[in-house]
Amino acid sequence: MADHNSPPITQTSSWSTWRWGVLLSAVVLSLLVVHFDTFDAVPYPSDELTKNKPEFVLPRSNPRVLHGSESIGDGQLLGPEDMVCDPKSGVIYTSCVDGWIKRLTVNRSSVEDWVNTGGRPLGLALASSGQLYVADAYKGILKITEEGEIEVLTDEAEGVKFKTTDGVAVAKTGVLYFTDASWKYDLHNFILDILEGRPYGRFMSYDPSTKETKVIARDIYYANGVEMSPNQDFVIFCETVMLRCKRYYIQGEKAGSIDVFIDRLPGMPDNIRYDGEGHYWIAIPTELTFEWDCARKYPYIRKFLAFLDKYFRRPSMERNAGAVVVDLDGKPIARYYDPELTFVTTAIKIREHLYLGSLIKSSIICLNLTRYPATAPSSTK
Numbered sequence: 001m002a003d004h005n006s007p008p009i010t011q012t013s014s015w016s017t018w019r020w021g022v023l024l025s026a027v028v029l030s031l032l033v034v035h036f037d038t039f040d041a042v043p044y045p046s047d048e049l050t051k052n053k054p055e056f057v058l059p060r061s062n063p064r065v066l067h068g069s070e071s072i073g074d075g076q077l078l079g080p081e082d083m084v085c086d087p088k089s090g091v092i093y094t095s096c097v098d099g100w101i102k103r104l105t106v107n108r109s110s111v112e113d114w115v116n117t118g119g120r121p122l123g124l125a126l127a128s129s130g131q132l133y134v135a136d137a138y139k140g141i142l143k144i145t146e147e148g149e150i151e152v153l154t155d156e157a158e159g160v161k162f163k164t165t166d167g168v169a170v171a172k173t174g175v176l177y178f179t180d181a182s183w184k185y186d187l188h189n190f191i192l193d194i195l196e197g198r199p200y201g202r203f204m205s206y207d208p209s210t211k212e213t214k215v216i217a218r219d220i221y222y223a224n225g226v227e228m229s230p231n232q233d234f235v236i237f238c239e240t241v242m243l244r245c246k247r248y249y250i251q252g253e254k255a256g257s258i259d260v261f262i263d264r265l266p267g268m269p270d271n272i273r274y275d276g277e278g279h280y281w282i283a284i285p286t287e288l289t290f291e292w293d294c295a296r297k298y299p300y301i302r303k304f305l306a307f308l309d310k311y312f313r314r315p316s317m318e319r320n321a322g323a324v325v326v327d328l329d330g331k332p333i334a335r336y337y338d339p340e341l342t343f344v345t346t347a348i349k350i351r352e353h354l355y356l357g358s359l360i361k362s363s364i365i366c367l368n369l370t371r372y373p374a375t376a377p378s379s380t381k
């Protein structure tokens with residue numbers, strides 16, 4: 001070999017020595033972590049991760065929802081996790097991280113501080129009679145009257161307190177359906193619940209006429225958003241970590257049973273909202289990225305991430321947040337998302353606009369769907 005080849009070879013070998021060094025240190029560090037950290041991550045049920053399920057195919061999408069979108073209530077709406085719109089008045093209620101339920105009108109003339117729960121309101125449901133029901137992560141299920149009076153309806157079931165009261169829906173009968181995402185971890189530590197891999201979620205009901213709280217389903221992998229079907233025959237609840245939504249039948253032959261409404265969503269579902277026009281809008285805080293896919297498959301990676309989360313900082317693994325639209329049978333219709341978005345937690349459609357709320361943003365995103373619709377992939381592909 002000619003002499004002039006030598007320098008590059010030397011460089012390559014020192015580069016590879018450096019790489020091996022980093023790799024070796026990482027392995028040693030990881031072994032120490034496994035040895036000393038008490039966090040116990042377990043495998044997810046393998047059949048859930050591997051069994052052959054139909055592919056989730058979305059006929060239409062808008063992969064750039066931030067393009068053309070507006071932001072509403074900048075700096076005034078901190079972490080607007082859920083939203084609900086009163087169709088009569090056009091008022092949107094949203095649940096913020098500072099404890100405020102804020103109100104704004106559809107035409108966005110103003111943002112109003114309405115009621116502060118003193119906790120962290122998440123899921124919202126509006127009864128036709130006017131009162132607002134709130135799943136407050138720290139306080140339980142609250143009723144807020146039109147005058148703004150707060151009452152705690154329930155905060156435990158079967159002697160186990162809720163730790164992250166998360167989603168709520170109200171049936172026409174007045175019965176509330178709601179979730180506690182985890183009886184082990186509070187909202188600040190939700191990521192640890194997901195990383196641990198054990199199902200601590202419960203789906204429940206509360207009947208105001210008897211004041212009884214009933215556990216309908218337990219052992220749910222992060223029980224999240226809840227929504228009624230338009231004709232009140234079933235309730236849907238999201239199981240975030242399993243990328244699916246389940247359906248609990250209230251009426252008909254199947255009353256009392258639960259099946260899977262949608263499976264293999266492109267990401268982890270959060271809140272689910274019915275738009276009054278035949279479609280459910282399911283918020284997706286992150287798609288199933290390569291990083292999350294690995295973490296789901298390998299408990300060891302989750303243990304390592306929990307270690308980083310507790311003592312340093314967890315690397316960002318979230319991307320392409322947004323919403324998935326499905327019809328009343330769970331058939332996929334469209335997806336709205338953006339690579340720059342993370343932790344979108346609710347999506348509601350009001351007339352021609354899509355509103356997105358988020359756990360981390362300090363505003364609501366609003367997109368004109370007539371102008372920026374989801375489109376089919378071009379047929380020239």
Ligand SMILES: *[C@@H]1O[C@H](CO)[C@@H](O)[C@H](O)[C@H]1NC(C)=O
Pocket residue numbers: 089090105106107108109
């Ligand atoms: C905004 O909407 C509210 C309620 O629908 C209405 O009372 C108000 O007049 C509207 N304001 C403007 C500027 O359009």
Ligand SMILES: *[C@@H]1O[C@H](CO)[C@@H](O)[C@H](O)[C@H]1NC(C)=O
Pocket residue numbers: 352368369370371
């Ligand atoms: C939404 O977009 C459509 C189509 O560009 C337009 O006609 C309509 O006025 C827009 N709506 C609003 C409220 O800006």
